[in-house]
Amino acid sequence: DAGITQSPRHKVTETGTPVTLRCHQTENHRYMYWYRQDPGHGLRLIHYSYGVKDTDKGEVSDGYSVSRSKTEDFLLTLESATSSQTSVYFCAISEGGQVTYTQYFGPGTRLTVL
Amino acid sequence: QKEVEQDPGPLSVPEGAIVSLNCTYSNSAFQYFMWYRQYSRKGPELLMYTYSSGNKEDGRFTAQVDKSSKYISLFIRDSQPSDSATYLCAVSRQLTFGSGTQLTVLP
Numbered sequence: 001d002a003g004i005t006q007s008p009r010h011k012v013t014e015t016g017t018p019v020t021l022r023c024h025q026t027e028n029h030r031y032m033y034w035y036r037q038d039p040g041h042g043l044r045l046i047h048y049s050y051g052v053k054d055t056d057k058g059e060v061s062d063g064y065s066v067s068r069s070k071t072e073d074f075l076l077t078l079e080s081a082t083s084s085q086t087s088v089y090f091c092a093i094s095e096g097g098q099v100t101y102t103q104y105f106g107p108g109t110r111l112t113v114l
Numbered sequence: 115q116k117e118v119e120q121d122p123g124p125l126s127v128p129e130g131a132i133v134s135l136n137c138t139y140s141n142s143a144f145q146y147f148m149w150y151r152q153y154s155r156k157g158p159e160l161l162m163y164t165y166s167s168g169n170k171e172d173g174r175f176t177a178q179v180d181k182s183s184k185y186i187s188l189f190i191r192d193s194q195p196s197d198s199a200t201y202l203c204a205v206s207r208q209l210t211f212g213s214g215t216q217l218t219v220l221p
Contacts, residue, residue, distance in 0.1 A: 040122070040213055041213060042118075042120070042202060042211040042212055042213040042214055043158070043202065043204075043209075043211040044211075045208070045209070090157055090158070092157075102148070102160055102163060103160070103209060104159075104160065105157030105158050105159070106157050107156065107157050108155075108156070108157050
């Protein structure tokens with residue numbers, strides 16, 4: 001998993017509660033990403049980061065925020081979880097600065113919002 | 115129209131068969147083409163990538179890009195039960211993924 005860990009690995013929560021997912025990397029990569037994966041949609045980019053405190057939106061960013069205060073950690077927050085955010089969330093990194101097309105993924109977090 | 119279209123399958127083949135997995139894409143400006151493999155309940159792993167047109171071979175796997183028809187393919191020769199996974203194509207530098215094809219290779 002290219003030194004990427006995600007926590008928690010599984011979470012069940014209730015609608016309206018805040019949720020934070022953590023991605024941790026050990027290899028000092030500049031680019032980090034959050035995706036969600038749903039049946040029939042493949043992987044869709046939520047947010048990404050190109051450095052400490054540098055983040056940008058992806059295709060499906062509504063309802064999500066991110067923060068990156070250290071190179072190794074990229075946090076994804078659902079301010080008020082909804083059932084439509086039930087999904088599997090993957091963190092990814094890319095190597096080599098501007099080289100973003102080869103990405104390496106973490107093991108995923110399975111989130112269920114009741 | 116989605117930027118990347120992929121037949122979701124499922125696809126089931128006998129061991130030893132040649133497998134062909136395909137995607138089409140809409141933007142002729144795309145230059146980077148990737149295939150990822152994802153085992154059940156795991157993260158995707160990069161299998162192959164190509165830049166621009168042509169073929170790339172790695173062992174039993176061959177990736178092919180036809181930019182004139184905006185068509186990308188992954189061929190698996192002598193398929194093995196261990197190849198059973200979901201295969202996702204992806205395009206461009208800021209990856210856009212297909213929805214994945216679920217492949218089962220039967221022993």
